[in-house]
Amino acid sequence: MRKLLILVGALFVVHVALLFVRPSGAAQPPAAGDALDIGIVFDVGGRGDKSFNDGAYNGAERAAKELGARVRFVEPGDGSDREAGLRLLAAEGVDLVIGVGFIFTDDLTQLAREYPNTRFAGVDYSVGSDKDGKVILPPANLAALKFREEEGSYLVGSLAALVSKSKKVGFVGGMNFPLIQKFEAGYIAGVQHVCPKCTVVSQYAGVTPEAFRNPGKGKELALSQYQQGVDVIFHASGSTGLGVFEAARQTGHLAIGVDADQYAEAPGYILTSMVKGVDAAVFDAIKRTKENTFKGGIYQFGLAEQGVGYVYDEHNKALIPAAVRAQLEQIRAEIIAGRIKVPSSR
Amino acid sequence: MMTREKFEEAVLPPVVALLVAMLVGDALILLFGQSPGAVYRMLLEGTWGNAYGLGQVLYKATTLTFTGLAVAIGLRAGLFNIGAESQLAAGGFMAAVVGLAIPAGVPALLLLPVYFLAAALAGGAVGALPGWLKARFGAHEVITTIMLNFVVLALLNYLISSRFKVPDTLHTRELASGRLPRLDAFLPAFHGSAANVVLLLALAAAVLVGWFLFRTRAGFELRATGLQPAAAEYGGVKVGRVWWHAMAISGALAGIGGLNYVLGYKGYYEEGFATGAGFLGIAVALVGRSHPVGIVLAALLFATLSQGGLAVNALVPKQMVDVLQAVVIIAVATSVPEVRRLLRGFRRSNDA
Incomplete structure (x- = not known):
């Protein structure tokens, strides 16, 4: 028992010592400021699919290079993390929060109502319709990025x-x-x-x-x-x-x-x-945020807009x-x- | 009363495990070129540092407490219930299906027992089946619960996608009545977090499980069966019955955990609403040493890691926190007597 206690003590001392190590080039936690802050939440297990989610990632990386945007990526661990991820970013006051995938539809709608001064965008956001088949528009600060x-x-x-x-x-x-x-x-x-x-x-x-x-x-x-x-x-x-x-x-x-x-x-x-130009759509939304021309609503990207095509x-x-x-x-x-x-x- | 040695034996392994995990975390963070102090501070600030983060931790810990207690009941009876994942989903699903049939305007307090029963019965049934198979045919519960996970999750999957879902989503309609208030109804600071009054149910369940295990005759029989089935049988315990009863209780506890999401958070059942919470329950039970107090603490620990993973996502990949969880589990698992006993049991049944 005594040996175990000594072990605990030793481990603790090493740990505390390591806490004070500060490697050169360590990033400071991002704080909301004048810079263009963008947050992107992927779906569970989405990153690395080499198509859809990675397209959003590439669009954001391009925005970071060309527009100087500071982009934060959040990868949820389970279903309830989707809302938590969006909320975390909205609460930190980032300028634009993007949810990647149809599954974010409900959470984005709810958060856009709760944070009317934050901009939101949903890739493949599914626009609902009421009983008469009329389209229910998303909130005014939420852009539904849809593709034909x-x-x-x-x-x-x-x-x-x-x-x-x-x-x-x-x-x-x-x-x-x-x-x-x-x-x-x-x-x-x-x-x-x-x-x-x-x-x-x-x-x-x-x-x-x-x-x-x-x-x-x-x-x-x-x-x-x-x-x-x-x-x-x-x-x-x-x-x-x-x-x-x-x-x-x-x-x-x-x-x-x-x-x-x-x-x-x-x-x-x-x-x-x-x-499917997910990268272009994401980049475009970030660009419009920077230029202060961001508007909610439904955005359709088809052949005419070069939102889809073939290689x-x-x-x-x-x-x-x-x-x-x-x-x-x-x-x-x-x-x-x-x-x-x-x-x-x- | 607990003697000092017993206390140290119960508490030291998890503490050592946690320290080892934190050291591995230090090393990983340094590899990513970040400062361990900064990352851990961010993790704490994002979880216990503000009311919203704390609320999220409490929400996650609620589900984990239920699945942890479920696995612990099994472990105490000498059974390894790997099926909490599907028992949890079945409980949430049944509560939602029953709820869909109830019209609006019925008071929540009146409905709570109905939902409670629905979730417990569904989870309990999924748990009892492997227990009965073991008692009747000697089928190993590890195999049957794992297999049943696939069967039950696929069945729920089918029912949701073919019958119950709202088009373009993966969830059912919202329940018309019976939703339980979130914590922000009493404490506005919790605004936005998913924590809700099912939290109190989880604490009550922990107390009840403790009372059942250590203060009742049935609990004594259950523990005796877990320690030494042959001796228990000799002492007049019907071991087969204890097995399937234990699995039924275990499944019911996991099933009730589904209420946390269905009644407390979203008000509907969604495909994959708590993916992984059932399996994490195994870790919670092991780290918590199958003791209700330990389980509540372990649930809080794993919930903190899970929510903290989101908070530190800006500095390090989320996988770092997954690694921390895994290290805690491995370190504890190697030192916990329950696991050693189970491994011994395995070896014995393989030799036979």
Whole structure:
């Protein structure tokens, strides 16, 4: 017992000594001041998904470099931490609080009402509607950053159908809910626009956010689709899609990435990526905060705003013939001009 | 009365564990190029330093107290309940489903027993099943509770997404009545924090568990079974019955913990509302030495680390706090007699 007590004493002394160590370059805790202070809360386990959440991170990093913004990132540990993270930032008086993901919708709405002088932005914020189908606008200090994913998906759907030899293309979604169904609807419409006889095999990885983090399931779905004769798969499933790429590489078929340019995940097997400009939207919101032109409301980013699009560069040029590329640009122009109506639900 | 040796034996291992964890924390913080003093100060200021932070700690500690007590009842009976995670979710879910059927305007005080029963029965049922399987067929409760976690969580998942959720979300409608007041209704300083009066239920549960374990015949039988099942059987205890009773109580306690979120915080059930709280309950029970007082203190400790992780996020990655939690758990687990006994049991059943 005496030995144990001595051990406790020794550990304590070392600990107290270490408390006073101050390495050079140690940051001071950030305090609200004149500088532009931005806070971003990610979803549980969101950082490092190489698509959606990392897009928000990149946009904020760019704002830090170009606009001199001081950005704080918060990664929640469980569900109740989402509100706690937003509240922590709002209470510290940062200029703009951003929640990344549809799941922040309720918490953002509530906090925007409680802190009317703080600006809030929600990426993929889901705008509700009342009984008569009228849109319920978010509070005046809350910007809902929404994307017309169906427009970008329409383009990659057309591309998939034009490139497919078997006239059978696939779709792998993450969580089965309206946001991802938008991708699916646009994709199917795009396929049928250029190839009415093509068939689309469409599957989802699950019904909870877990479905966005399940590469094993993604690979399983993709393998079975390739087995059925599908030769191009578009995924909209977060890191579940990494399994789709793995299946593409293994069977020598093509896959289409989502949210960010995912070419590097499986070079040679990624036909293109349907990019969603989360980084640009986040950067834009920070910029408007700095210039004092920030306004709440619903912001839609579609093809016309270059909020969505598809990747065409030196990496995947070889996979997309010039004639196909010309046809896609034609379709893009027609969507922007409103001559093609893209459905956003099944 | 507790003798001095006994007290030291109970208190010293957690204290040493905590010190070791803090030293590992020092090293990690230095590796990130930050000052340990500054980070720990920030952690304390963000938790115990202001009413909001304290409220968040109390909220998290409430759930952890319930799951900690649940695991402790199991440990005292010689059972390792790994299923608190799904028992907690089942309790919260059942309370919400029952609540959805109740019209607006019914006083909360009248409804509390209804919600309480719903949560306890659902959690208790999820807990009792592995207990019964063990008593009847000798199925090891570690295996069955882990498996049941998957089954129950997947089932709830399905029910929420196919039947109960509001479109575009992962939660049910808000309950029309029966929500419990948050602490800021009495103490405005707590404004915004999730702490609510379920906190008092948790303290009452801790007292009741202490009374049950150390002052009742059933509690004595339970502890005797935990210490030495064969001897207890010889002494006239029906060991099989004690097993499934203990698991039912354990599950019920975890289930009631679901009220903290459903009635006290949001007023609805949300998929994954307390992810990890059930598993963290195991750590709380071990660090708290399966004693109600220890469990409340351990729950406060883990809640502080969890909330503090958010507060220091600006200086160090959140994972640093996860590492601290893990070090506390490992350090305590290696020194706690309950774990050694369980490991011995494992080895014995493997040899057989």
